[in-house]
Amino acid sequence: MLKFITDRDIYEEVVCGAIPRTRRQLWLATADLKDLHVRKAGRMVPFLEVLSDLVARSVEVRLLHAKEPGPIFRKDFDRYPNLWRGLERMLCPRVHLKCVVVDGRFAYTGSANLTGAGVGAKSDRRRNFESGIVTTDPALIDQVADQFDRIWRGAYCRECGRKEFCDEHADILTGPGNAASGA
Numbered sequence: 626m627l628k629f630i631t632d633r634d635i636y637e638e639v640v641c642g643a644i645p646r647t648r649r650q651l652w653l654a655t656a657d658l659k660d661l662h663v664r665k666a667g668r669m670v671p672f673l674e675v676l677s678d679l680v681a682r683s684v685e686v687r688l689l690h691a692k693e694p695g696p697i698f699r700k701d702f703d704r705y706p707n708l709w710r711g712l713e714r715m716l717c718p719r720v721h722l723k724c725v726v727v728d729g730r731f732a733y734t735g736s737a738n739l740t741g742a743g744v745g746a747k748s749d750r751r752r753n754f755e756s757g758i759v760t761t762d763p764a765l766i767d768q769v770a771d772q773f774d775r776i777w778r779g780a781y782c783r784e785c786g787r788k789e790f791c792d793e794h795a796d797i798l799t800g801p802g803n804a805a806s807g808a
Contacts, residue, residue: 626761630735632752636663636745638759639725639733645675647684652726652773654689657738660697663746671701672739673708680711687713689776690739691720717776718790723757724769732766733759 630638640663644651661672676686693716694702702708723743725733735757737743742753760766775781785791 626759627765628759629756630733630759631756632754633745633749635733635735635737635743635755635757640672640744640746643727643731643733643759644725645678647679647686647727649683649728650685650726651676651679651728652687652689652724652770652777653739654720654722654724654773654776655739655743656691656721656723657740657743658688658690658692658694658698659738659740660695660701661739661741661744661746671704673698673701673705676712677705677708680707685713686711687715687773687777689715689717689720689773691718692716715777716791718787719781719785720776722772724773726766726770726773729766729770731759731761732769733757734769 640661645665662669663672663675665675676688679686723733723735723737723739725731735755737745737753737755737757741747742751743755745752745755782791
């Protein structure tokens with residue numbers, strides 16, 4: 626399956642559809658991360674509650690984002706203590722990609738950040754115009770997952786022009802032969 630989706634469909638198919646059904650591994654990448662609320666069991670809850678539910682089911686959840694989220698997100702984050710240990714989070718200031726990989730069997734890639742306006746959770750008059758694709762094609766999923774994984778593992782860190790904003794891969798950034806190490 627390969628399908629082009631836009632606006633509210635991103636919210637319905639990815640955020641409320643595929644993500645809560647994750648069984649073992651969820652990878653999320655976004656440039657911007659805000660206090661997103663989603664529908665769950667007939668009520669609106671912080672998206673972090675959905676992630677907390679997944680962590681409670683022993684799902685590996687990785688979140689790659691470009692900047693620190695705002696204070697409302699942080700306040701909600703503190704309401705879900707299992708995320709403190711169970712959510713793997715990495716900040717990389719060069720991340721602008723937006724993707725979701727669910728169990729290596731479903732992927733979304735497109736323009737939408739993990740925000741209410743981005744994924745179409747807001748009303749028609751308050752949401753962004755976004756688009757992307759969803760797929761179950763193994764070759765395409767592998768490509769989306771490979772880009773995420775290379776960033777996650779620090780494959781681009783040595784040559785990164787934004788090292789002063791990043792401490793995620795300090796061992797790579799300050800290793801032998803790197804100008805930052807003084808060697």
